[in-house]
Amino acid sequence: MLNIERLNKTFAAPAGPIVALSNIRLQVEQGQFITFIGPSGCGKSTLLKIVAGIDTAYEGKVELNGKAITGPGVDKGFIFQEPRLFPWLNVEKNIAANLPLNNPQIRRQVDELIELVRLKGFEKAYPKELSGGMAQRVAIARALLRKPEILLLDEPFGALDAFTRAHLQEVLLDIWQNSKTTMLFVTHDLDEAVFLGEKVVIMNPRPGHIRNVIDIDLPYPRKRVGHSFQELRTRVLSEFEKVEQPPLVDQGAGI
Amino acid sequence: MSDVTLVSKAGKKKASIGKARRAGLPNWLYGWVLPVIVLALWEAASALGLVSDSALPAPSKIAKAFWQLALTGALADHVTSSAIRAGGGFLLGGATGLLLGIFTGLGKWAEKTLDPTIQMLRTVPLLTLIPLFILWFGVGEFSKVLLIALGSFFPLYFHTHLGVRSADRKLYEVTRILQYSKLHLLTKLIIPAALPNILLGIRLSVGASWLLLAVAEMMGASAGVGYMIQDARVYAQTDIVFVGIILFALVGKLSDSVVRLVEKRCLRWNNSYKG
Numbered sequence: 203m204l205n206i207e208r209l210n211k212t213f214a215a216p217a218g219p220i221v222a223l224s225n226i227r228l229q230v231e232q233g234q235f236i237t238f239i240g241p242s243g244c245g246k247s248t249l250l251k252i253v254a255g256i257d258t259a260y261e262g263k264v265e266l267n268g269k270a271i272t273g274p275g276v277d278k279g280f281i282f283q284e285p286r287l288f289p290w291l292n293v294e295k296n297i298a299a300n301l302p303l304n305n306p307q308i309r310r311q312v313d314e315l316i317e318l319v320r321l322k323g324f325e326k327a328y329p330k331e332l333s334g335g336m337a338q339r340v341a342i343a344r345a346l347l348r349k350p351e352i353l354l355l356d357e358p359f360g361a362l363d364a365f366t367r368a369h370l371q372e373v374l375l376d377i378w379q380n381s382k383t384t385m386l387f388v389t390h391d392l393d394e395a396v397f398l399g400e401k402v403v404i405m406n407p408r409p410g411h412i413r414n415v416i417d418i419d420l421p422y423p424r425k426r427v428g429h430s431f432q433e434l435r436t437r438v439l440s441e442f443e444k445v446e447q448p449p450l451v452d453q454g455a456g457i
Numbered sequence: 458m459s460d461v462t463l464v465s466k467a468g469k470k471k472a473s474i475g476k477a478r479r480a481g482l483p484n485w486l487y488g489w490v491l492p493v494i495v496l497a498l499w500e501a502a503s504a505l506g507l508v509s510d511s512a513l514p515a516p517s518k519i520a521k522a523f524w525q526l527a528l529t530g531a532l533a534d535h536v537t538s539s540a541i542r543a544g545g546g547f548l549l550g551g552a553t554g555l556l557l558g559i560f561t562g563l564g565k566w567a568e569k570t571l572d573p574t575i576q577m578l579r580t581v582p583l584l585t586l587i588p589l590f591i592l593w594f595g596v597g598e599f600s601k602v603l604l605i606a607l608g609s610f611f612p613l614y615f616h617t618h619l620g621v622r623s624a625d626r627k628l629y630e631v632t633r634i635l636q637y638s639k640l641h642l643l644t645k646l647i648i649p650a651a652l653p654n655i656l657l658g659i660r661l662s663v664g665a666s667w668l669l670l671a672v673a674e675m676m677g678a679s680a681g682v683g684y685m686i687q688d689a690r691v692y693a694q695t696d697i698v699f700v701g702i703i704l705f706a707l708v709g710k711l712s713d714s715v716v717r718l719v720e721k722r723c724l725r726w727n728n729s730y731k732g
């Protein structure tokens with residue numbers, strides 16, 4: 203279980219300190235799928251990097267299973283917006299990365315993962331020969347091989363076209379339902395947030411904080427066209443509009 | 458019957474694709490067109506007595522000298538002693554350059570203290586060191602190898618340093634998350650990322666070592682291709698001078714091709730690598 207309490211994060215910048223995160227409080231149960239949505243600069247990436255242990259200069263409590271997060275580790279997988287594959291390694295070697303592929307157990311797991319992310323036949327292909335979606339699936343397989351307890355995804359499908367994105371969302375839900383890995387998924391896409399998450403965390407900038415958490419009580423597999431889906435989508439959207447819209451008073455001034 | 462038509466159709470298609478791509482000679486022949494024409498003109502000019510034999514012997518005469526030297530085994534001896542010198546100097550200088558390049562590329566501290574000095578030394582024309590080397594070490598084998606080593610040190614140092622520096626920060630972040638050990642960080646991120654630069658450095662170093670080999674052997678030796686050229690000059694055997702020059706060209710081209718082959722094998726993954 204992930205427990206975040208009174209988390210504050212400030213960046214020192216030439217123009218003065220930037221409060222990237224202010225008083226974040228969040229509890230995530232083992233195996234939950236949480237999506238984060240919010241305007242640019244509200245600290246979503248910063249929050250994920252702190253949970254990943256890449257950024258340890260914060261104030262407050264960030265604990266995984268009761269232990270403070272003090273550094274990166276394979277129990278906390280991270281998927282970036284770009285696949286970040288090693289260009290000199292082929293698909294299977296990228297998945298194995300620093301683990302020995304000639305170890306029969308790892309070999310078997312890599313083969314299984316290649317099957318799972320539907321890349322059979324591309325084991326020997328180099329990253330430059332892959333499409334963006336395929337490369338991102340390799341990155342996901344690379345993280346899954348380490349059997350992370352929690353998977354942090356920072357706009358992983360942001361650079362992909364709508365079809366590939368929809369497909370990878372299904373792949374990810376498949377993986378989640380099979381492995382019950384805890385997922386923290388950052389996105390800019392409202393539909394994606396509602397389609398994937400059991401909870402949608404809505405964040406706000408200046409300073410970055412959590413505005414609201416909305417439960418998405420829809421059974422999986424979800425349908426994007428159903429009435430209840432649209433209703434929840436509208437709810438999240440209205441939450442946003444409260445955030446985004448400046449007060450209406452000024453706007454009538456011209457008449 | 459239908460089989461036959463199928464085959465002939467396929468054959469036709471292939472031929473037409475070939476035609477569309479290249480009208481005329483096969484690809485590898487293009488590079489030979491100019492040299493062959495020049496050689497033919499040269500041979501003709503010699504036969505007509507338009508050029509003096511002592512300045513520009515006919516290609517056929519050079520070829521004959523080449524063949525005779527090869528038969529006596531002298532050619533092989535010269536090439537061998539040159540190759541040992543150049544190889545030894547290259548290995549010594551190249552290995553030092555590679556290690557030092559990695560070292561200064563990795564550590565801020567090492568870079569700050571070492572790199573300025575090395576960059577300054579790089580600007581000294583190497584040939585000006587020859588008198589110094591002769592004073593210190595005589596004209597023996599040691600000063601020759603050292604000169605070659607120095608020449609092959611700089612390109613490899615410089616490009617290795619650059620390559621190590623250019624390792625992607627984003628991939629570094631990935632290695633942190635995957636918890637690479639220090640050793641893996643070096644062997645699985647930094648060196649592969651620097652490999653294109655390192656191989657370029659090796660190619661330049663090989664070139665430099667041949668250049669300095671010629672210089673070193675002409676400053677006095679008792680064997681080697683450079684010595685052969687120098688010796689032939691004294692006796693005005695212009696054809697043998699040409700044989701020596703051709704040998705340098707051949708061996709230089711050969712070693713360059715070997716490095717290119719290695720590049721081709723190692724850099725298949727590289728997007729910007731064009732061969």
Ligand SMILES: Nc1ncnc2c1ncn2[C@@H]1O[C@H](COP(=O)(O)OP(=O)(O)OP(=O)(O)O)[C@@H](O)[C@H]1O
Nearest residue numbers: 213214215220222241242243244245246247248249
């Ligand atoms: N390394 C840094 N140094 C200084 N300020 C930073 C740094 N990283 C982030 N910030 C600031 O912290 C705030 C939050 O940044 P963050 O990248 O977490 O936003 P985000 O919600 O991920 O935005 P986006 O949706 O555009 O990715 C921003 O105001 C940004 O300027």
Ligand SMILES: [Mg+2]
Nearest residue numbers: 246247248356
């Ligand atoms: Mg971000």
